[in-house]
Amino acid sequence: MKHTMQTVHVHGAAPYDIHIGPGLVGDGGALAAHARGRHALVVSDSHVAPLYAQALEDALLAARSDLKLARFVLPAGEESKTLAHFDGAIEALAALGATRDACVFALGGGVVGDLAGFAAACWMRGVDVVQVPTTLLSMVDSSVGGKTAVDIPQGKNLVGAFHPPRAVFADTATLATLPPREIRAGLAEVIKYGALGDPLFFEWLEAERQPLLDGDAGALATAIARSCEAKASIVARDPLEKGERALLNLGHTFGHAIETEQGYGGVGNDNLNHGEAVAVGMVLAATLSARLGMSPAEDTARLVALLEAYGLPTRVPAGLSPEALLGRMRLDKKNIAGRLRLVLWRGIGQAEVVPDVDEAQVLPVLAGMG
Ligand SMILES: NC(=O)c1ccc[n+]([C@@H]2O[C@H](COP(=O)([O-])OP(=O)(O)OC[C@H]3O[C@@H](n4cnc5c(N)ncnc54)[C@H](O)[C@@H]3O)[C@@H](O)[C@H]2O)c1
Structure with missing residues (x-):
């Protein structure tokens, strides 16, 4: 019953695959297959970006040297899941000149996944998002199901959208650095x-x-x-x-x-x-x-x-x-x-x-x- 690489198919109106196993952050070919256009934004947080963002970007560029890549990093923690940081992600997409075929790569836990997914849902009324969850919670819960959101002072997750990812890459090797x-x-x-x-x-x-x-x-x-x-x-x-x-x-x-x-x-x-x-x-x-x-x-x-x-x-x-x-x-x-x-x-x-x-x-x- 134990295989280090597994794939789960999610059926429904917008089907996608969840890939699970070690080393997926470095699998540029598989990741880049979901970048339909030339623009990609990597969204991450201040704990995860120094550990894994470079590897992800290098892998993407090795597979697709024509990609125009930018990175947007949130301060780590639930306090960052705000409209202000959502605005930052949107500004980053605008600065990149992202077109409707752009792809957002959400590299981090549920905070990054929810905020990056919501930014992808809104930019030009919806561009692709690929979830690259790096916490166990985000691998088993928040990256699956298409709920995206930010918090406001009145409550958690009150502003958001249903926006299923194009794919999920749960790299189990990233769990080695998780407390x-x-x-x-x-x-x-x-x-x-x-x-x-x-x-x-x-x-x-x-x-x-x-x-x-x-x-x-x-x-x-x-x-x-x-x-x-x-x-x-x-x-x-x-x-x-x-x-x-x-x-x-x-x-x-x-x-x-x-x-x-x-x-x-x-x-x-x-x-x-x-x-x-x-x-x-x-x-x-x-x-x-x-x-x-x-x-x-x-x-x-x-x-x-x-x-x-x-x-x-x-x-x-x-x-x-x-x-x-x-x-x-x-x-x-x-x-x-x-x-x-x-x-x-x-x-x-x-x-x-x-x-x-x-x-x-x-x-x-x-x-x-x-
Ligand atoms: N959309 C959904 O369906 C859904 C479902 C459940 C939870 N959520 C949301 O998910 C969020 C919680 O997610 P979470 O528990 O992943 O929290 P999180 O994103 O805050 O991550 C927890 C901490 O671990 C750090 N971290 C992440 N990956 C790491 C790694 N590989 N190595 C070292 N540090 C790492 C982060 O920087 C952070 O400090 C909440 O905002 C919650 O509302 C959403």
Whole structure:
């Protein structure tokens, strides 16, 4: 089951391939095949550009010496996913003289992918974007599915567009420089795919913990491919999130409440990052499901054991009030007509949307009294 190179086909109205394996940043022939015209803009951030941008640009130029290339670099971090930096990317396209057949290469994590994808969606009403994700989270989640956006002070991802990439190149060798905590955050999202719809993948993750945490290229490529397949098949059936796509949010309503209540995690603080908050959120969703009689408690225990084995948190951080967290959950975009609408599960591999959850059942779960 372990191959270092894998390809996942994404079907639908705008099909594309996700290539997964080591060394893809240097595969100029494959990358340049998507540059239809003469102009290419590489968008990256201040951590990733010094590590990989030159290699990507050299590879592109070796394959296509006629390409006119420019580079636009954001300061690393979520604080850069703004309209101001979006404007910077647009200015860079204008300075390049990019025509409608230009191609944007998004080299970085989800912040770069979302902003560069949105700039590509808008320049001349839409030019091509090729996603080159360099975090595990962006390989298994944000580079797939075509959602692009920037944040505004009123909220995250409020301005954006659906703009599927022409291709995705997930170079697993780039994960060698990613901090271990970011790897674990990505693994939380990988575990989510097993938990929501694929019990065999869940079992595989139980068995393959050590190679995955050791950065084994074959194990990582398999984990990324299975995750992308899961996301791609759901997104192909429900591209605009009218139904089934909501299942991808298993653990996210609880997780977002934790993230907002504690302040976002980041460099220099101990707050849970997104993947860690999702890990806790999945445990809370499983605990609530068992409490409501929807799922066996043993499945919650198996989920907790798996997350702990991957070094992920499974409890609400101390000091967060259950009432305050419930207040945050009431503001979730998935709620309809003031009713709490949550993604819960019937057990490992069987998530479902529950439209009207009784708040009185949620509070004890948030208080750790499952
Ligand atoms: N579009 C979607 O469907 C979707 C889905 C999930 C998340 N997102 C978005 O993704 C963003 C989070 O993405 P992320 O977790 O990748 O964060 P990120 O892009 O901020 O990257 C995390 C950190 O890792 C650094 N980094 C990236 N690759 C590296 C590498 N190979 N080596 C060393 N350092 C590296 C970055 O500079 C950054 O400091 C959020 O803005 C979120 O809203 C979008």
